[in-house]
Amino acid sequence: xxxxxxxxxxxxxxxxxxxxxxxxxxxxxxxxxxxxxxxxxxxxxxxxxxxxxxxxxxxxxxxxxxxxxxxxxxxxxxxxxxxxxxxxxxxxxxxxxxxxxxxxxxxxxxxxxxxxxxxxxxxxxxxxxxxxxxxxxxxxxxxxxxxxx
Numbered sequence: 467x468x469x470x471x472x473x474x475x476x477x478x479x480x481x482x483x484x485x486x487x488x489x490x491x492x493x494x495x496x497x498x499x500x501x502x503x504x505x506x507x508x509x510x511x512x513x514x515x516x517x518x519x520x521x522x523x524x525x526x527x528x529x530x531x532x533x534x535x536x537x538x539x540x541x542x543x544x545x546x547x548x549x550x551x552x553x554x555x556x557x558x559x560x561x562x563x564x565x566x567x568x569x570x571x572x573x574x575x576x577x578x579x580x581x582x583x584x585x586x587x588x589x590x591x592x593x594x595x596x597x598x599x600x601x602x603x604x605x606x607x608x609x610x611x612x613x614x615x
Contacts, residue, residue: 469536469541470536470540470541470544472536473531473533473534473535473537473541473542473545474532474536474541476531477528477529477532477541477542477545478545478548480524480527480531481524481525481527481528481599481603484520484523484524484527485521488523488524489517489520490578492513492517492520493578493581496516497575498572498575498581500512501581505571506571506572507581507584507585507586509585509586509587509588509591518594518595518598521598521602522598522601522602523602524602525598525603525605525606526602526606527606528549528602529542529545529546529602529604529605529606529608529610530607530610532545532606533606533607533610533611534610539608542604542607543604543607545607546599546600546601546603546604546607547600549599550599550600552596553592553597553600554593557589557592557593557596560587572584
C-alpha cells in the first residue's frame with residue numbers, strides 16, 4: 467500500500483514537472499505572438515495543439531513512473547482518478563468563477579510568468595484536459611506494465 471501511494475504521488479509530481487518545464491520551453495520557443503491570438507491572451511490553435519500533445523506526454527510519463535515505483539498497474543488507476551478529480555474540479559471552478567480582473571489586451575512579447583498568469587484557457591479545454599490526462603496515465607501504465615517477479 468505504501469509503494470502504491472508513493473507511486474501515485476511520484477507520478478503526479480513527474481507529470482507536474484514535465485508539463486511545467488515543457489510548456490515553459492514551448493512558450494519560449496514559440497513566443498507570445500505564436501502562443502496567443504493577436505493582441506490578447508486567448509491561446510492560438512497552435513498552442514492548443516502543442517499543449518494537448520505535451521500534456522498527454524506528461525501523463526504518459528506520470529503513468530510509467532507510478533507503475534515503476536508502485537510495482538502495480540492498479541496504482542495508476544488511482545493516479546488517473548486523481549487527475550480526473552483535480553482537473554474536473556478546476557474546470558468547475560472556472561465555470562463558476564465570477565468576473566475576471568486579469569487584463570485581456572496583450573501588447574508585444576510578454577514574459578513567461580506574465581503569460582501564464584494572464585492566459586485565458588477556453589472552458590472546453592479545461593474539461594478535455596482531465597480526460598486526456600487520465601487516458602495518458604493509463605496508457606503510460608499499460609506501456610510500463612507490471613514488473614515480472
